[in-house]
Amino acid sequence: MSEALQFCREQGYATVFLWTTSELSAARRLYTSFGFRKTEEKTHAIWGKEVTEERYDLHL
Numbered sequence: 001m002s003e004a005l006q007f008c009r010e011q012g013y014a015t016v017f018l019w020t021t022s023e024l025s026a027a028r029r030l031y032t033s034f035g036f037r038k039t040e041e042k043t044h045a046i047w048g049k050e051v052t053e054e055r056y057d058l059h060l
Contacts, residue, residue, distance in 0.1 A: 001034050008060060015059050022052040031056040 008016050018036065020027040028038075036056035043052040 001030065005034065005058070005060070013060055015057055017055055017057045019053055019055050022054055028054070028056075034058065 005016065016036075017039075018027075018031055020031070022028075022041070036058045038054055039057045040055035041052055043050060045051075
């Protein structure tokens with residue numbers, strides 16, 4: 001993650017966003033440990049069940 005974010009900074013990106021699902025707590029912990037904040041969530045039926053997708057944004 002550090003290397004990816006460093007690349008984004010070097011390229012001049014203003015923001016980075018990542019998507020995960022509420023079931024993936026390890027992804028949520030990783031994202032927030034690098035300063036990402038949840039900015040959106042959507043719940044819908046996919047893969048035969050109801051899933052909540054979460055968007056995490058980081059302003060560089």
